[in-house]
Amino acid sequence: MKKIRSNVQKRRLQGVIIISLLSSLSFLYFGLLKPGKDVTTFGFVLNNEWVIIKEWIIASQTGARIFSAISLVASALAIFAYKKERTIVFPVAIASFGILMSFLTWIASGKFIPFTGLLQGGLLLSIPLIFGSMSGLVCERSGVINIAIEGQLLASAFVSGVVASVTQQAWWGLLAAPFAGAAISYLLATFAIKFSVDQVILGFVINVLVIGLTDFLYKKLLIPHQNTWNSPPTFEVIPIPILSKIPVLGPIFFTQSIVVYLMFAIVAGVTFALYKTKWGLRTRAVGEHPTAADTVGIDVNKLRFRNVMIAGFIAGVGGAFYTVGSVGAFGKEMTAGAGFIALAALIFGKWSPIGALFAALLFGFATNLQSTLSIIGVAIPSEFMLMVPYIATIIAVTGLVGRVRAPAADGIPYSRGGSH
Amino acid sequence: MSLELKGITKTFGSFTANDSIDLKVETGQIHAILGENGAGKSTLMNIVYGLLKADSGEILIDGKKVEISEPSDALNVGIGMVHQHFMLIPVFTVAENIMLGHEKSNKFRVLDLDQARAAIRTISEDFGLQVDPDAIVETLPVGIQQKVEIIKALIYEAKVLILDEPTAVLTPQETDELLNTMRDLKSKGTSIIFITHKLREVRAVADQITIIRRGKVIGAVSPSTSEAELASMMVGRAVDLAPAKYQHETGGPILEVKNLTVRDALGTSIVKGVNFHVNSGEVLAVAGVQGNGQSELARALINLEEHIEGSILLDGKEIRGSSIKQSLHAGIAFIPESRELDGVIGSFSIAENLILDLHGQAPYSKGLNLSAKVVHSEAEKRVTEFDIRTQSIMDSVSTLSGGNKQKVVIARELSRPIKVLVASQPTRGLDVGSIEFVHERILAQRDAGRGVILFSTELDEVMALADRIAVMYRGEILDIVGSNVTREELGLLMAGITSAKAGAK
Numbered sequence: 001m002k003k004i005r006s007n008v009q010k011r012r013l014q015g016v017i018i019i020s021l022l023s024s025l026s027f028l029y030f031g032l033l034k035p036g037k038d039v040t041t042f043g044f045v046l047n048n049e050w051v052i053i054k055e056w057i058i059a060s061q062t063g064a065r066i067f068s069a070i071s072l073v074a075s076a077l078a079i080f081a082y083k084k085e086r087t088i089v090f091p092v093a094i095a096s097f098g099i100l101m102s103f104l105t106w107i108a109s110g111k112f113i114p115f116t117g118l119l120q121g122g123l124l125l126s127i128p129l130i131f132g133s134m135s136g137l138v139c140e141r142s143g144v145i146n147i148a149i150e151g152q153l154l155a156s157a158f159v160s161g162v163v164a165s166v167t168q169q170a171w172w173g174l175l176a177a178p179f180a181g182a183a184i185s186y187l188l189a190t191f192a193i194k195f196s197v198d199q200v201i202l203g204f205v206i207n208v209l210v211i212g213l214t215d216f217l218y219k220k221l222l223i224p225h226q227n228t229w230n231s232p233p234t235f236e237v238i239p240i241p242i243l244s245k246i247p248v249l250g251p252i253f254f255t256q257s258i259v260v261y262l263m264f265a266i267v268a269g270v271t272f273a274l275y276k277t278k279w280g281l282r283t284r285a286v287g288e289h290p291t292a293a294d295t296v297g298i299d300v301n302k303l304r305f306r307n308v309m310i311a312g313f314i315a316g317v318g319g320a321f322y323t324v325g326s327v328g329a330f331g332k333e334m335t336a337g338a339g340f341i342a343l344a345a346l347i348f349g350k351w352s353p354i355g356a357l358f359a360a361l362l363f364g365f366a367t368n369l370q371s372t373l374s375i376i377g378v379a380i381p382s383e384f385m386l387m388v389p390y391i392a393t394i395i396a397v398t399g400l401v402g403r404v405r406a407p408a409a410d411g412i413p414y415s416r417g418g419s420h
Numbered sequence: 421m422s423l424e425l426k427g428i429t430k431t432f433g434s435f436t437a438n439d440s441i442d443l444k445v446e447t448g449q450i451h452a453i454l455g456e457n458g459a460g461k462s463t464l465m466n467i468v469y470g471l472l473k474a475d476s477g478e479i480l481i482d483g484k485k486v487e488i489s490e491p492s493d494a495l496n497v498g499i500g501m502v503h504q505h506f507m508l509i510p511v512f513t514v515a516e517n518i519m520l521g522h523e524k525s526n527k528f529r530v531l532d533l534d535q536a537r538a539a540i541r542t543i544s545e546d547f548g549l550q551v552d553p554d555a556i557v558e559t560l561p562v563g564i565q566q567k568v569e570i571i572k573a574l575i576y577e578a579k580v581l582i583l584d585e586p587t588a589v590l591t592p593q594e595t596d597e598l599l600n601t602m603r604d605l606k607s608k609g610t611s612i613i614f615i616t617h618k619l620r621e622v623r624a625v626a627d628q629i630t631i632i633r634r635g636k637v638i639g640a641v642s643p644s645t646s647e648a649e650l651a652s653m654m655v656g657r658a659v660d661l662a663p664a665k666y667q668h669e670t671g672g673p674i675l676e677v678k679n680l681t682v683r684d685a686l687g688t689s690i691v692k693g694v695n696f697h698v699n700s701g702e703v704l705a706v707a708g709v710q711g712n713g714q715s716e717l718a719r720a721l722i723n724l725e726e727h728i729e730g731s732i733l734l735d736g737k738e739i740r741g742s743s744i745k746q747s748l749h750a751g752i753a754f755i756p757e758s759r760e761l762d763g764v765i766g767s768f769s770i771a772e773n774l775i776l777d778l779h780g781q782a783p784y785s786k787g788l789n790l791s792a793k794v795v796h797s798e799a800e801k802r803v804t805e806f807d808i809r810t811q812s813i814m815d816s817v818s819t820l821s822g823g824n825k826q827k828v829v830i831a832r833e834l835s836r837p838i839k840v841l842v843a844s845q846p847t848r849g850l851d852v853g854s855i856e857f858v859h860e861r862i863l864a865q866r867d868a869g870r871g872v873i874l875f876s877t878e879l880d881e882v883m884a885l886a887d888r889i890a891v892m893y894r895g896e897i898l899d900i901v902g903s904n905v906t907r908e909e910l911g912l913l914m915a916g917i918t919s920a921k922a923g924a925k
Contacts, residue, residue: 010687276530278523285509285520292507295471296521296572297492408510416471 009085016082019095020075026099027068029106036060036109046116046251049244063105071098111376118372119365120252123260124326126364128153128335130263131318132342133349133356134270135181135311140351141274142307143287145411147203148188150339151210152312156180156319158214161330162222164232164323173232173324174259178316184210185312189305196413211333218332226329234328235259259325262317270314271353283307287407290414300414350404421482421498421579421611422447423468428477430463437463439635440477445580445611445628450602452614452626452643456654456851457822460635461615462504465582468613469501470494481580495521500573501582506565508572510558514551515540518572543571547604562709563594570601574610581605582613587621591709592879592911599625617654619647655852670887671700674871675721675840680730680740682716690716692895693730698840698871703862705874705886706897709914713895714875715757718844721873722747722754735839748777751839755829755846757875759822763829766818770810771799773817774832806831807857823854830861840871847881859885879907 030036040063042056074095078088104113132149139146159180164173187206191197222230235257244254274280282303285293290300322334341363349355370385423445430438437460445451455461466472468479470488478485481497488494494501508517519536526532537553544550549567557565566586573581583602587595602612602625616622622629623643631638631653638653651659675698682691691713698704706714719725721732723744732740739750748754756762764773775784775795783794799813808827810820817828826846833841843862847855862885866872876882882889883903890900891913898913 278525278529278531281512281516281520281523281531285512288509288511289507292509292517293520295469295491295501295503295507297490297495298521 009082012082012088015088015092016075016078019071019078019092022099023068023071023075023095026102027065027072030064030102031061031068032065034106035064036106038110040105040108040110041112042104043112043114044116044248046114046120047239047244047255049247049250049255052247058105060105060109064102067098067102067105069098071095071102074098107373107378107380108376111378113376114372116248116251118368119248121372122365122368123252123256123361124364125367126360127260127263127321127325128318128338129342129345129360129363130267130357131321132315132339133346133360134266134353135315135318136343136346137270137274137351137353137356138283138307138311138314140346140410141287141407142283142304143290143407143409143412143414144189144192144304144308145199145203146188146308146311147200147343148184148206148210148339149315149342150335150337151203151207152181152184152315153319153322153335153339153342154207154214154333155184155210156316157322157334158217158319158330160316160320161232161323161328162229165229168233170233170235170324174235174317174320177320177324178313181314181316181319182309182312185308185315188312189308193301193305193308193413196415199411199413207339214330215332218330222330230329232323232328232330234324234326257325259317259321266314266317267353267357274353284407286414287409290409290412291416294414294416304414347404347406351407423499423580423611423613424480424483425464425468426478426480428464428467428474428479430460430467430472430474436635438467438474441632441635441637443630443637445613447611448606448609449627450606450612450614450625452616452622452629453632454616454619454622454629454650454654455632456617457849458851459632459654461632462584463635464632465501465584465613465615468494468499469582492521495576495578498577498579499582500576500578500580502566502569502573502584502586504585504588506569508557508565508568511556513554513556514560514568515553517557517568518553518575522576539575540571543574547571547574547601547608549601562589563591563597566590566594566598567601578610580611580613582615584615585617586614587616587618589710591914592907593915595621619650622650623647651852659852659856668701668867669869670702671869673697674700674735675873676731676733677721678731678733680717680720680728680732682713682720682725683727683729684716685726687727690895691720694892694895694897696890696897696900698873700839700871701866701869702887703866703872703874703885704900705876705882705889706892707876707879707882707889707910707914708892710877712892714877714892715844717892718754718757718842718873718875721842722752748836751837753833753836753838753841755826755833755841755843757844757848759825759829764817764825767816769814770803770808770817770820770828771795771813773828774799774802774835777832777836802831802835823850823857826850826854826858830858834861834865838865838870840873841865842873842875844875845877846874847876847878855881879910882910883907 038060039057040060044056045051045054074091078091078095081088081091132153135152136146136149156177160173160177163176164170184206188202191202192199237255237257240254244250246254274283282293282298286298286300286303294300323330342360345359345363346356348359349357366388370382370388373380373385374382425441425443427440427442428438429436429440441464453461463472467474468488470491470493473489479488480486486497488497509520515533515536518540519531524532524535540551540553549571551564551567551571557568560568586598590598599621602614606612614626626643628640629643629645629650630640631650633654633656677694677696679693679695680691681689681693683689694717696704706717708714716725720728723740723742728740730740731738734750734752737750739747742750760766765776775798778784779790784791796813802808803810803813806827808831809824817825820828841862846858846862850858862872862874874885886903888900888902889905889910890897891910892898893914893916898916898918901909
C-alpha cells in the first residue's frame with residue numbers, strides 16, 4: 001500500500017532532501033572539486049570590545065571541509081528527526097550555518113572576512129524591514145491589508161530628515177517621523193475602513209503618491225537648499241556599559257543608536273501586547289471573525305482604525321532610521337522597496353512578531369552578505385549574489401515554515417450584515 | 421425577566437421583513453418562533469439583539485421601554501443570543517472566546533485567563549455544560565461549540581436567551597441534549613426564544629408558539645397543536661408533510677462505487693474508500709451530519725473533485741477520471757449543494773442557464789453559432805413544464821426566489837437523457853411549497869426507473885424519500901440500512917455508533 005504522509009511530513013521531507021543535497025554539494029564543490037587555494041581570514045573584532053580571538057586564519061580547503069562536514073552531520077540528524085517525526089528546524093538551522101560558513105571560507109580564499117561586521121551590517125539593514133513588518137502586523141492582524149508600508153517608511157524618512165535639518169536636532173527628527181507615518185496611515189484607514197476601498201489597490205496608490213510627493217519636494221527644495229533642508233544630524237552610537245564589551249555580540253547588539261534599541265523594544269512590546277493583553281485579544285478576534293467580535297460589543301471599525309494609526313507610528317520610527325538613524329541626508333526613493341520586503345517578511349514570518357523579526361533579519365543579512373562580498377571583491381557576479389536572499393527564502397519556506405495562514409478576515413471591509 | 425416587542429417594523433427597500441410584530445416572552449418561558457426560511461425570524465432577532473435597527477416599534481423589558489442599538493446594549497439589559505452561524509473565533513481557545521468583549525486583566529495589564537477558566541467552570545457545573553476551557557474551538561465538534569456559545573451568553577448573565585435555528589447543525593442526539601439544556605435553563609428562570617422551522621422540536625419543548633409568515637405574526641398557539649395544523653399556519657395552506665410511500669419497481673445496479681477515496685488539495689482523505697451501489701428505480705439516501713464527506717462524495721460522482729481514487733461504474737462503464745462534461749453526457753444529472761455558487765450563473769438569463777450543459781451541441785448551436793430561436797423555444801417549454809415562476813425567460817436568474825432557482829437547476833439537469841440523479845441537499849433553504857415540488861420530481865425520476873442518490877442532512881427528508889439509507893461518518897459509510905429504520909437508530913449511526921458498538925454499551 002502506498003505510504004500516506006501528512007503535510008507536515010511532506011514538507012519536512014522536502015526540507016531534509018534539500019538540505020542534504022546542499023550539504024553534499026557544499027562538501028563536494030567547496031571541499032573537494034574546486035577547493036580554495038589560499039587561506040581565509042575571519043575578523044572578529046570591530047570596536048573596543050574584549051578580545052578573545054582577534055582573527056582566525058584557516059586554509060580555505062580545510063575550513064570548507066570542516067564546515068561542510070558539520071552540515072552533513074546536521075543533515076543526518078535532520079533525517080533522523082524526520083524518521084522520528086520530530087521537528088527538523090534545529091538540525092536544518094545548523095546545517096544551513098555550516099553550508100554558509102563553508103561557502104564563506106571558500107569564496108574568501110586569500111581574503112579577509114569581517115565576520116562581526118557582516119552580522120552587524122545585516123542587523124542594520126534589517127532595522128527598517130523590522131519596523132515595517134511590525135507596522136504590517138498590527139494592521140493585518142486586525143484585518144486591514146497594509147501595502148502602504150513603503151509609503152509610510154518613505155514619508156517618515158523624508159519628514160524626519162527635514163525636521164532634523166531645520167532644527168539641527170536628531171531628536172526632533174525622530175519625534176516627527178511617527179506623525180508622518182501616521183498621516184499616511186490616516187489616508188489608508190479613512191479610505192479602507194470608512195469607504196471600503198480595495199486595500200491592495202489603495203496601498204499601491206498611496207505608495208505612488210508618496211514617491212511622487214517626496215521626489216518633487218526633493219528636487220525643488222532639498223537639492224537647491226541642501227544646507228537648510230537636507231543636512232540632518234544623526235544619532236550617536238550609545239554603547240551599553242559592559243554588554244557592549246562582549247566579543248561578537250557586543251558590537252552587534254549593544255553598540256547601536258537609539259533607533260536600534262527602540263526596534264527591540266517595539267518587537268518585544270508588540271509580541272507581549274498581541275498575545276497577552278486585551279488589546280491583542282481583540283485585535284486578533286477582529287482579524288479572524290469580525291462579526292463575532294461585533295456581537296460581543298467590540299466596535300470593529302474603530303479598533304481597526306486605531307490599529308492602522310498605531311501601525312503608522314511604528315513604521316514612522318523605521319523611516320527615521322534611514323535619515324537620522326544612519327546615513328543622515330534624505331535621498332530620492334531611498335527606501336528602495338524595503339516596504340515590500342517588510343511585507344514579505346511578515347508573511348514569511350507567518351504574521352507573528354518573532355517570525356517576522358527573524359525573516360527580516362535573514363533578508364537583511366543576505367543583502368549585507370552580497371554587498372560585503374562585492375566589496376572584498378570575489379569572483380562571483382553580483383547579480384548571482386543578489387539572488388541569495390531569495391534562494392534562502394525558498395529553502396526556508398519549503399522546508400521549515402509550513403502552511404502560512406493569514407488572518408481570516410484580512411483585507412475584507414466590515415459592515416454589519418455584509419458577509420456571512 | 422420578560423421581553424415584549426410592540427409593533428416592530430423593518431423594511432429593506434421595498435421589501436417588508438417585519439410588519440408590526442407584537443410578541444411577549446414571559447419569565448422562565450420557552451417561546452418558539454416558528455416560520456419558514458425568509459419569514460423574517462432572524463431579522464426580528466437581529467433587531468432585538470441590536471445588530472439591526474427597527475424602522476419603528478419598541479422593545480420592553482419587564483414592562484419598561486429600552487433602547488437597543490448595539491449588541492452591547494442588548495448584553496447590558498440581559499439579552500444573549502446564540503447565532504445560527506456561530507460567533508466564535510475558530511483559532512481561539514474556549515476561554516479566549518468567552519472572555520472576548522469583557523476581558524479582565526491583572527495589574528500588569530496581562531489577560532487573566534485563570535479568572536475566565538474559573539468562570540467557565542462555574543457555569544459548566546451550574547448548567548451541566550461540560551467544556552474544556554483550553555480547547556481550541558475549531559477542533560471541537562459542533563455540538564460542543566454550541567455549548568460554548570450558550571456559556572458565552574450565560575456569562576453575561578443573560579436572562580433572555582435567543583437561540584437562532586440551533587438544531588440545524590446537530591445530530592438528533594445532540595438535538596435532544598440541547599432540548600434538555602433548554603429545559604434546564606428554563607427551570608433556573610431563564611427565558612428562551614427558540615427560532616426554528618422544525619415542528620417536532622417546537623412541540624417537544626415550547627411553552628408558547630408564535631407563528632410568523634411573510635413578516636407578520638399569524639397566530640400564537642399552544643404546543644398541543646398538531647404538526648399538520650402548525651405546518652399549514654406556517655405555509656398558509658394545507659401541506660402534505662410526508663409523501664405517501666407506494667410500491668415501485670426496482671431494477672439492478674445502475675451505479676456502483678468501489679473503494680472510492682477523495683482527497684483534498686493537501687492530501688488528507690475526506691472520503692475513505694467507500695463502497696455502495698444504487699439500483700435503477702431506487703432512492704439511496706446518504707445521511708449524516710454536515711461535514712462528514714458527503715459533499716465531496718457527491719462532487720466526486722461527476723468527477724468534480726481533483727483527487728479521486730477507486731472506481732465509479734455507471735451502467736457497468738468506468739467513469740472515474742472522465743471529464744465533467746463526459747460524466748454529464750454519460751448520464752448523470754447533478755443538483756449541486758449550493759444553487760447560487762454551483763447551480764446557476766446569477767447574471768445569466770433563465771434561458772441561458774437552462775442550456776449551460778448543452779449549448780455546444782445541436783439543436784442549440786451550429787458551428788460557432790448559437791441559435792437563439794431554439795434556445796428560447798426550449799426555455800419556454802421548460803418554464804411551463806417545471807413551473808418556474810418568472811415574468812420572462814430573459815430575466816436574469818438572480819432575480820428569482822430560491823425555490824425557482826432550484827427549479828431552473830432541476831429543469832436543466834433532467835432535460836438530458838439520464839441514468840442516475842445525484843442530488844446534493846436539494847431542498848436546503850427552500851420553502852415548504854418548493855420542497856414538495858423537489859420531492860415530487862425526485863420520486864418521478866425514481867418511478868421512471870432511474871437511480872437516485874440523495875445527499876441530505878435533513879432526517880425527515882431522508883426518512884420520507886429513501887428506499888435505503890447510507891450513513892456517512894468521518895468519510896466512511898458506517899452502514900446501509902432499509903427505510904424501516906427508526907430515527908433513533910439513524911441518529912446513533914450519524915453520531916458514529918454502529919449497532920455492534922451500541923449493543924456493547
